[in-house]
Amino acid sequence: MTDFVSRALHPDGNDWIVRSLLDIDFYKPNMDYYEAEFLPDVRVTYGLINRSRQFPLALMVDEAEFRRQLDHVRGLTISSTEAAFLSGMDAYGTRLFPERQVERFKKLRLCEYKLDRDGEQYTFTVSGPNRDAISWWETIAMCILLELKTRAVLKFMKRHEVEILYARAKDKLYNKLKLLKQYPGIRIVNFGTRRRHSHLWEKFVSEMFLEVLGPQLSGVSNVLHAMQLGVTPMGTNAHQLPMQHVTLAYPDPEAMRQAPYQVLRNWSSIFPQPLRIELQDAYTTDAYHRYMPEDLAYEIARTYRGARQDSGDPSEECRKQIAWYERHGVDPREKLYIFSDGLTHMDIVKLYLEFKDQIMMSFGWGTNATNDFHGCHPDADAMFTHLAGVTLTWDQALSGMSLVCKVVEVNGTRAVKLPNNPKKITGDQTLVPFYKVVYAVGDQVSQEVLV
Amino acid sequence: MTDFVSRALHPDGNDWIVRSLLDIDFYKPNMDYYEAEFLPDVRVTYGLINRSRQFPLALMVDEAEFRRQLDHVRGLTISSTEAAFLSGMDAYGTRLFPERQVERFKKLRLCEYKLDRDGEQYTFTVSGPNRDAISWWETIAMCILLELKTRAVLKFMKRHEVEILYARAKDKLYNKLKLLKQYPGIRIVNFGTRRRHSHLWEKFVSEMFLEVLGPQLSGVSNVLHAMQLGVTPMGTNAHQLPMQHVTLAYPDPEAMRQAPYQVLRNWSSIFPQPLRIELQDAYTTDAYHRYMPEDLAYEIARTYRGARQDSGDPSEECRKQIAWYERHGVDPREKLYIFSDGLTHMDIVKLYLEFKDQIMMSFGWGTNATNDFHGCHPDADAMFTHLAGVTLTWDQALSGMSLVCKVVEVNGTRAVKLPNNPKKITGDQTLVPFYKVVYAVGDQVSQEVLV
Numbered sequence: 001m002t003d004f005v006s007r008a009l010h011p012d013g014n015d016w017i018v019r020s021l022l023d024i025d026f027y028k029p030n031m032d033y034y035e036a037e038f039l040p041d042v043r044v045t046y047g048l049i050n051r052s053r054q055f056p057l058a059l060m061v062d063e064a065e066f067r068r069q070l071d072h073v074r075g076l077t078i079s080s081t082e083a084a085f086l087s088g089m090d091a092y093g094t095r096l097f098p099e100r101q102v103e104r105f106k107k108l109r110l111c112e113y114k115l116d117r118d119g120e121q122y123t124f125t126v127s128g129p130n131r132d133a134i135s136w137w138e139t140i141a142m143c144i145l146l147e148l149k150t151r152a153v154l155k156f157m158k159r160h161e162v163e164i165l166y167a168r169a170k171d172k173l174y175n176k177l178k179l180l181k182q183y184p185g186i187r188i189v190n191f192g193t194r195r196r197h198s199h200l201w202e203k204f205v206s207e208m209f210l211e212v213l214g215p216q217l218s219g220v221s222n223v224l225h226a227m228q229l230g231v232t233p234m235g236t237n238a239h240q241l242p243m244q245h246v247t248l249a250y251p252d253p254e255a256m257r258q259a260p261y262q263v264l265r266n267w268s269s270i271f272p273q274p275l276r277i278e279l280q281d282a283y284t285t286d287a288y289h290r291y292m293p294e295d296l297a298y299e300i301a302r303t304y305r306g307a308r309q310d311s312g313d314p315s316e317e318c319r320k321q322i323a324w325y326e327r328h329g330v331d332p333r334e335k336l337y338i339f340s341d342g343l344t345h346m347d348i349v350k351l352y353l354e355f356k357d358q359i360m361m362s363f364g365w366g367t368n369a370t371n372d373f374h375g376c377h378p379d380a381d382a383m384f385t386h387l388a389g390v391t392l393t394w395d396q397a398l399s400g401m402s403l404v405c406k407v408v409e410v411n412g413t414r415a416v417k418l419p420n421n422p423k424k425i426t427g428d429q430t431l432v433p434f435y436k437v438v439y440a441v442g443d444q445v446s447q448e449v450l451v
Numbered sequence: 452m453t454d455f456v457s458r459a460l461h462p463d464g465n466d467w468i469v470r471s472l473l474d475i476d477f478y479k480p481n482m483d484y485y486e487a488e489f490l491p492d493v494r495v496t497y498g499l500i501n502r503s504r505q506f507p508l509a510l511m512v513d514e515a516e517f518r519r520q521l522d523h524v525r526g527l528t529i530s531s532t533e534a535a536f537l538s539g540m541d542a543y544g545t546r547l548f549p550e551r552q553v554e555r556f557k558k559l560r561l562c563e564y565k566l567d568r569d570g571e572q573y574t575f576t577v578s579g580p581n582r583d584a585i586s587w588w589e590t591i592a593m594c595i596l597l598e599l600k601t602r603a604v605l606k607f608m609k610r611h612e613v614e615i616l617y618a619r620a621k622d623k624l625y626n627k628l629k630l631l632k633q634y635p636g637i638r639i640v641n642f643g644t645r646r647r648h649s650h651l652w653e654k655f656v657s658e659m660f661l662e663v664l665g666p667q668l669s670g671v672s673n674v675l676h677a678m679q680l681g682v683t684p685m686g687t688n689a690h691q692l693p694m695q696h697v698t699l700a701y702p703d704p705e706a707m708r709q710a711p712y713q714v715l716r717n718w719s720s721i722f723p724q725p726l727r728i729e730l731q732d733a734y735t736t737d738a739y740h741r742y743m744p745e746d747l748a749y750e751i752a753r754t755y756r757g758a759r760q761d762s763g764d765p766s767e768e769c770r771k772q773i774a775w776y777e778r779h780g781v782d783p784r785e786k787l788y789i790f791s792d793g794l795t796h797m798d799i800v801k802l803y804l805e806f807k808d809q810i811m812m813s814f815g816w817g818t819n820a821t822n823d824f825h826g827c828h829p830d831a832d833a834m835f836t837h838l839a840g841v842t843l844t845w846d847q848a849l850s851g852m853s854l855v856c857k858v859v860e861v862n863g864t865r866a867v868k869l870p871n872n873p874k875k876i877t878g879d880q881t882l883v884p885f886y887k888v889v890y891a892v893g894d895q896v897s898q899e900v901l902v
Contacts, residue, residue: 003454003457006454158662159658159662160625160659160662160663163621163625163659164621164622164625166618167617167618167619167621167622167625168618168622170614170615170618171615171618171619171622174611174614174615174618174829178829207610208611208614211609211610211611212611378625378629
């Protein structure tokens with residue numbers, strides 16, 4: 001059992017945030033396998049972006065400590081237990097990784113990183129060929145920076161404040177789970193690794209999920225926690241794959257429009273059906289469907305297990321997906337739709353009730369599961385005045401952040417991501433107008449990005 | 452920091468409930484000194500009484516474990532640190548205990564006890580001359596039985612239930628303290644040792660008091676915790692003193708009526724003014740004032756610091772005490788009135804607002820401070836079905852109990868306590884009518900005894 005209060009009040013210099021290379025989202029090993037097979041020599045650059053500018057992270061987090069935590073991870077390798085877990089991975093009906101990929105895992109070491117300051121923010125970038133597992137840094141860098149921010153705030157709290165903070169957060173979490181339990185058809189996946197308050201809290205949350213939700217917990221994205229708790233690791237792929245193919249096709253409009261479908265074909269050639277999940281919104285879901293060749297659409301509608309929704313209005317996107325399945329002669333009730341865009345427990349219930357007779361669903365629950373401390377500090381609305389230049393209330397200071405780590409360059413070409421929600425656009429802003437023309441993206445509706 | 456969840460889920464056979472002979476209310480060493488000085492050869496018998504009959508303690512608590520915990524205390528002695536603390540006790544403006552009493556403390560060993568079963572309840576009695584510190588067992592036996600009851604319930608809880616139970620109890624406690632903090636004039640004493648959920652929880656509560664209430668915490672009754680936390684131990688005397696003097700005077704009505712005043716005279720001969728607190732209700736407060744000689748009344752009104760209210764309607768009793776001071780030419784605003792009868796935090800605020808301009812007050816807060824878990828179990832209203840013969844909800848099973856340990860016999864004569872509330876009468880029921888005649892006690896108003 002974790003004593004959060006003691007850990008907060010008596011921080012230990014050796015309290016490493018990331019202690020295992022498997023303390024990542026499961027899509028990372030999957031995509032590493034994909035990249036090793038299909039894009040090994042492509043040189044990529046990833047950059048960390050803090051969309052929550054109200055957090056002056058460079059003022060809150062000590063650079064030396066940030067480096068120390070990052071360097072610690074560079075010293076890690078995948079242990080023999082972890083390698084055995086990955087090589088035996090058959091939760092999806094078949095052995096997942098071939099021997100050559102397991103060997104890659106065993107040799108995996110994180111590459112060098114570049115850390116600088118840009119005013120009140122840090123710039124963190126990693127570059128190199130995919131074969132060096134550059135993207136493995138993504139969730140790790142995010143987890144470290146988020147948890148250092150957490151510690152920077154906890155450090156100034158008194159004991160009773162820490163006691164009440166965690167007491168209320170536990171009760172708040174439990175009340176959410178109690179609501180979800182009233183709908184036994186709801187299936188949850190803990191997707192909250194990248195947005196977690198701390199590694200200990202993420203694990204606590206998964207343990208509560210497991211005990212309270214029982215079979216309603218389908219799995220967790222965190223590979224290490226999946227192994228430790230004996231649940232299924234969950235996750236497939238992310239925007240980094242279509243972004244690489246599209247950037248490689250730049251500036252040929254037709255090649256760019258067709259590039260995302262390479263992911264679909266490649267992916268299904270190496271992954272079994274349970275892991276075939278479309279991610280359609282890298283350049284808007286509408287464009288994705290508009291330019292998809294009809295023969296491919298019929299094939300994907302049949303051979304893929306489902307799709308993941310990560311931007312745009314979730315109800316509307318789900319309705320469109322159901323209509324798409326029907327247009328292609330597939331019963332949507334045999335397909336899975338995964339919601340994963342900043343869900344609250346109320347969103348989950350609402351979406352479940354709306355679609356439960358129309359399509360199978362899974363809910364990838366993130367920040368609101370592993371980093372919801374709103375209203376938990378006993379003096380939530382008082383100003384956190386302990387760090388110069390930081391003007392936040394305690395409640396705000398303890399909030400989750402919209403921190404992402406995205407592809408910024410592929411073989412020397414600047415990359416762009418253009419999802420359904422313009423507030424989630426990443427990459428070179430000067431290229432965005434061109435991308436909008438390529439994918440015929442008109443006016444988009446902005447949605448607040450909270451997490 | 453105490454990890455309550457781990458302690459509950461992984462009980463350790465060596466998790467002794469009482470680990471120090473100072474883990475008692477401060478009035479015990481004070482009364483031991485009194486008894487050693489004035490009643491050393493009087494033979495007394497104390498008996499444990501569970502007024503909360505809905506708890507079939509003999510079904511809930513294993514007898515062998517009860518004995519093991521009691522026997523452990525018989526092996527304890529007052530350590531040199533503890534003796535140094537007692538011998539240096541000068542929190543009340545003067546060195547409290549003379550060397551001969553400190554020597555008594557150093558030699559203190561708890562006497563043999565008698566433990567039997569009476570149906571679904573235990574009978575616990577101790578007997579012997581006061582010089583053997585018989586009454587030292589009082590709060591110790593209560594604490595052990597209460598905590599074994601707590602453990603008997605916690606044992607059947609799942610991890611998430613324990614997590615939420617303690618999380619909610621912490622938040623509940625904090626919300627009470629927050630309310631009390633809004634009235635900086637309110638002075639609190641933690642009197643909850645005898646009714647505590649567990650020794651760890653009592654200490655946690657005192658620690659929260661100290662941090663959140665600051666100077667509003669006057670002290671704690673628990674001598675060990677006072678020493679550990681560096682606060683003032685608080686407490687003076689209890690009904691056991693007038694009960695002994697009165698029982699010794701039995702059956703002479705006039706002698707019985709005058710007997711309680713012997714305590715006043717003896718007490719002030721050995722204790723300084725700050726510790727001179729009247730306890731008036733052993734045979735009703737009305738009788739106490741009715742039969743008190745007027746010259747004594749004038750003297751006590753001047754030389755005593757105040758009085759403690761432990762039964763009857765607290766507002767009414769306080770009003771009577773104020774009137775009594777005024778009748779005897781003393782400004783009640785220079786006197787202290789201590790409320791100690793099953794106070795909730797709302798009672799405290801209410802009484803404070805009613806009397807703040809009329810008399811000084813202190814609030815001895817017990818069960819509602821150290822054993823309030825109402826509504827904290829996540830399934831509070833479900834039946835606790837884990838022990839045969841126990842029909843309680845989880846909420847009830849986790850409630851505090853009205854457990855007392857009282858004088859039942861003095862030099863072979865059965866004793867009676869006849870306080871303002873007839874539900875708090877203890878002792879030989881066949882003698883009660885006689886006592887009522889002696890003290891001219893008419894019809895009394897019953898008040899529910901919750902704690």
